[in-house]
Amino acid sequence: xxxxxxxxxxxxxxxxxxxxxxxxxxxxxxxxxxxxxxxxxxxxxxxxxxxxxxxxxxxxxxxxxxxxxxxxxxxxxxxxxxxxxxxxxxxxxxxxxxxxxxxxxxxxxxxxxxxxxxxxxxxxxxxxxxxxxxxxxxxxxxxxxxxxxxxxxxxxxxxxxxxxxxxxxxxxxxxxxxxxxxxxxxxxxxxxxxxxxxxxxxxxxxxxxxxxxxxxxxxxxxxxxxxxxxxxxxxxxxxxxxxxxxxxxxxxxxxxxxxxxxxxxxxxxxxxxxxxxxxxxxxxxxxxxxxxxxxxxxxxxxxxxxxxxxxxxxxxxxxxxxx
Numbered sequence: 584x585x586x587x588x589x590x591x592x593x594x595x596x597x598x599x600x601x602x603x604x605x606x607x608x609x610x611x612x613x614x615x616x617x618x619x620x621x622x623x624x625x626x627x628x629x630x631x632x633x634x635x636x637x638x639x640x641x642x643x644x645x646x647x648x649x650x651x652x653x654x655x656x657x658x659x660x661x662x663x664x665x666x667x668x669x670x671x672x673x674x675x676x677x678x679x680x681x682x683x684x685x686x687x688x689x690x691x692x693x694x695x696x697x698x699x700x701x702x703x704x705x706x707x708x709x710x711x712x713x714x715x716x717x718x719x720x721x722x723x724x725x726x727x728x729x730x731x732x733x734x735x736x737x738x739x740x741x742x743x744x745x746x747x748x749x750x751x752x753x754x755x756x757x758x759x760x761x762x763x764x765x766x767x768x769x770x771x772x773x774x775x776x777x778x779x780x781x782x783x784x785x786x787x788x789x790x791x792x793x794x795x796x797x798x799x800x801x802x803x804x805x806x807x808x809x810x811x812x813x814x815x816x817x818x819x820x821x822x823x824x825x826x827x828x829x830x831x832x833x834x835x836x837x838x839x840x841x842x843x844x845x846x847x848x849x850x851x852x853x854x855x856x857x858x859x860x861x862x863x864x865x866x867x868x869x870x871x872x873x874x875x876x877x878x879x880x881x882x883x884x885x886x887x888x889x890x891x892x893x894x895x896x897x898x899x900x901x902x903x904x905x906x
Contacts, residue, residue: 585609588815591725592616599733602726606820610834611799613815614726614788619718620816626792628711629846631704632673633756637661643673643696657751658696662758667768669776669840672755675712677720679747691749691856691884716752719788719850723750726786726818726852734828744785744827744860749853749884751784757796757838757845770837771806776845777838782821783890784851789817794845800835808839822890823853823883827860856884 587605589598589612605612632640643659646652659673675695679686686692698705723745731740757776768775776796791797797809797817809817820831838845854860861881880886 586611586613586809586817588613588615588812589729589818590615591618595729595732599729602729603733606730606824606831608802608832609799610832611809611817611819611836613812614722614818615812615815617718617722617816619714619721620790620814622790622792622814624711625715625790625848626846628708629754629756629792629848631708632698632754633671633846635698635702639698639702640671640673642699652696654693654696655690657693664762665765667765667775667778669760669768670755670757670838672753675716675752676750677716677748683747685747685856689856689884691887692747712752716750716850719752719852720748720750722788722816722850723748723786723852741827744854744858744883745852746858747855749856749887751851751853753849753851755847755849757840757847759842759844760840768840773806774840775837776840779835779837780894781833781835782819782851783823783887783894784821784853785823785827786821786852787819788850788852789819790848791817792846792848794843794847795841796838796845797847798837798839800837806837806839809836821851823860823886826886827854853887854883856882858883860886 586609587601589601589605591598591614602612640659641649641661644652645658645660646655648661652658657674657676660671662669662671678694679692686694697709700706724742727741728738731738734740760774760776764774770779779800791811793811793813795808795811798806799809801807819836820833822833825831825833859881860883880889
């Protein structure tokens with residue numbers, strides 16, 4: 584599969600057209616010349632976190648894995664035995680003001696949990712993570728402005744979607760697999776470390792650090808390895824973008840185990856909890872029609888929770904129950 588490249592330093596009108604075309608098909612693209620993007624520093628801090636003793640990482644764990652903690656949505660998720668997805672990760676977002684009722688009333692806005700200051704390097708790690716989250720948040724607006732121009736809308740057309748956004752920065756470690764491989768992890772002769780899925784959010788920016796393993800599903804039904812391009816972020820469309828616009832392609836993807844340790848850092852650009860994600864256009868594709876079903880909530884937060892239930896991600900047991 585040929586994945587196009589979007590140059591943010593290029594002429595904006597042409598870049599806007601390229602972005603729309605790429606999101607129509609294949610639904611993935613490379614982005615170069617992202618201001619503030621430093622994959623070497625990002626890898627250094629990612630490796631630092633996952634090199635911490637397990638008890639330190641577990642001090643950040645969600646309540647399912649550390650009953651002493653109150654966090655349900657943010658924080659650390661260890662490798663879960665017996666499931667297809669063989670990975671550990673930690674999530675960070677933008678903290679609301681403590682005086683904002685959403686910071687205590689809505690678990691999707693719960694505060695970040697951080698490595699204790701007593702751990703050497705913790706302050707440097709926190710500073711970098713907050714800086715990188717701001718960098719990616721700025722990129723959300725640059726991309727959404729180009730998208731609006733490409734759709735022949737006002738540049739700020741999507742801006743109010745991202746008031747108090749739920750955007751999540753996730754550091755992922757795929758360790759060498761140990762123990763019995765569950766049958767659910769074996770697909771068409773490959774061992775998977777992350778099952779086939781589409782992203783639920785608006786768009787995703789992924790740093791793969793040059794590691795192989797990410798595959799995307801082509802139109803003919805075959806899986807294709809994603810080529811690594813140095814100093815480029817990978818971007819893909821999510822379900823919320825399809826629902827919001829009534830078009831574009833949330834391409835299915837997965838991670839294959841090639842017998843090596845692997846790191847990855849996606850940034851999931853997400854609207855605010857109460858953002859209306861149905862008002863920007865009538866659905867014009869079969870995929871969009873399904874996602875725009877009238878029996879689903881119109882606000883992003885409740886819709887997100889329903890999508891998590893449907894997809895049954897193993898790392899969100901608190902949100903996977905059915906009513």
